[in-house]
Amino acid sequence: xxxxxxxATIAGTDSGGGAGVMADLKTMQARHVFGTAVVVAVTAQNxxxxxxxxxxxxxxxxEQFASLAADLDIRACKxxxxxxxxxxxxxxxxLKRVDFGPLTVDPVMIAKGGAALLAADAIKxxxxxxxxLATVVTxxxxxxxxxxxxxxxxxQAMVTAGHALQxxxxxxxxxxxxxxxxxxxxxxxxxxxxxxAFWLSAPRIDTVRTHGTGDTLSACITAELAxxxxxxxxxxxxxxxxxxxIQDGIQVGHGHGPLNHWATPxxxxxxxxx
Numbered sequence: 001x002x003x004x005x006x007x008a009t010i011a012g013t014d015s016g017g018g019a020g021v022m023a024d025l026k027t028m029q030a031r032h033v034f035g036t037a038v039v040v041a042v043t044a045q046n047x048x049x050x051x052x053x054x055x056x057x058x059x060x061x062x063e064q065f066a067s068l069a070a071d072l073d074i075r076a077c078k079x080x081x082x083x084x085x086x087x088x089x090x091x092x093x094x095l096k097r098v099d100f101g102p103l104t105v106d107p108v109m110i111a112k113g114g115a116a117l118l119a120a121d122a123i124k125x126x127x128x129x130x131x132x133l134a135t136v137v138t139x140x141x142x143x144x145x146x147x148x149x150x151x152x153x154x155x156q157a158m159v160t161a162g163h164a165l166q167x168x169x170x171x172x173x174x175x176x177x178x179x180x181x182x183x184x185x186x187x188x189x190x191x192x193x194x195x196x197a198f199w200l201s202a203p204r205i206d207t208v209r210t211h212g213t214g215d216t217l218s219a220c221i222t223a224e225l226a227x228x229x230x231x232x233x234x235x236x237x238x239x240x241x242x243x244x245x246i247q248d249g250i251q252v253g254h255g256h257g258p259l260n261h262w263a264t265p266x267x268x269x270x271x272x273x274x
Contacts, residue, residue, distance in 0.1 A: 002073035005033040005226040008100055009219060010091055011080025011108070012041035012053065012117070018258030019045070019111070019212035020081055024219040026261040031223035031241070036072060038064040040091065041083045047211060047253030050115035055083040058090040065094040076226035078104035078218045079130065084119040092129045102135035102225045105170065106218035107143045123147065132169030136231060138218045139165070140176040155187070155199075159274065162191040172231050174200075174221075178213065186243075189274065190235055197274035200236065202243040202266060209249045209257035216259055217242045240265035 009024035017023075021037045028035030040061060043053040068074060077100040082088045095103065107126055109118045118126070127147050131137060141152050148164040150157065152175075162173045177187040188200045220241045224234035243266035245259035252258050 005223075006036065006072050006074050007033050007222050007226045008036045008038060008068060008074045008077040009080060009222075010038040010040060010077060010082075011106075011215070012043055012083065013039060014043055014045045014212070016046035016211075016253065016258070018047065018252070018256075019215050023212035023215040023258070023261070024078065024080065027216045027219035027241075028223050030261050031220055031227075033223040033226050035219075036068055036074065038068065038091075038094075040087055041081055043081075045111070047255035047257050049255065050111050050117070053083070053117075055087050058086065061087070061090050062094060065098055069098040069100075074098075074100040076101040076104070076222045078106060078222040080106050080215055080218070081108045081117045082122070082126070082130075083117070085122040085125040088122050088125040088130055092125075092133065095133055102222075103133055104218045104222045104225070105130055105134040105137045106214050107137065107139050107147060108214065109143050109146060127168055131165070134170040135225070136172040136174065136221060136235070137165055137170040138174050138176065138214065138221070140178060140214060144175050155189070158189040159191075159197070162189050162197070166191060166193075172235075174217075174235055176214065176217070178210070188239060190232075191274075192231055196232070198232075199272040199274055200239045201270045201272065202239065203247075203268055205246050205249075207246065207249055207257075208255070209251070209259065210246060211256040211258050213242055213246070213259065216245060216261070236269070236271065237265065240267070240269045243269055
């Protein structure tokens with residue numbers, strides 16, 4: 001009954017459908033796994049920004065975890081928006097109680113439109129309590145800077161930050177370079193648990209339709225891990241999938257539009273040795 005790959009997203013909703021739990025579930029469906037959710041927060045959000053949000057009572061978070069664990073065979077999970085230190089801690093305690101397989105941590109801090117999605121005092125909780133549980137962590141450049149306390153202004157700085165994140169407890173690291181200043185390529189640095197390192201590059205697309213890229217990348221990694229793929233293969237597939245969702249875009253909303261989760265993975269992603 002529970003043989004089909006099942007995964008969980010532990011995150012906030014996006015009423016506009018482009019990010020958070022909504023993007024995660026669309027990605028999981030597209031990657032042929034069964035997605036479930038622990039909703040940590042609910043947002044009033046669209047492509048123009050985040051208008052409001054409310055975190056769930058921690059008791060309800062506990063009950064959602066218990067409900068999934070009692071019935072489903074969760075083979076991999078991911079975290080996204082976790083709101084504040086209290087809710088990060090609640091998620092950490094639940095992850096210690098259940099076996100939901102490999103954990104992908106997407107350390108969501110700021111929405112595409114600039115709204116804060118993680119309280120400033122929660123960054124330390126993510127760093128000290130959540131990262132040591134992470135099978136893989138997927139920060140963008142600003143998030144990696146906040147977690148490591150290091151400015152990241154070059155490829156070498158990305159490498160240094162990757163090792164610093166491993167030092168904080170994450171087994172595997174992918175630092176997303178979408179915020180970098182390379183006008184032609186989006187370069188991501190990957191550092192695996194065995195010390196293997198490589199770069200993933202995809203052509204940079206001139207578009208505002210990139211809302212939910214981090215959620216989609218981490219959800220795709222989670223789905224691939226649940227299917228038994230290696231970490232390196234899961235990360236490469238996720239990069240290609242996200243590149244495809246941007247290249248084959250759709251027009252929705254008036255601001256930072258969502259990705260096209262129906263897209264097929266791009267064949268333009270290049271792997272470079274580090």
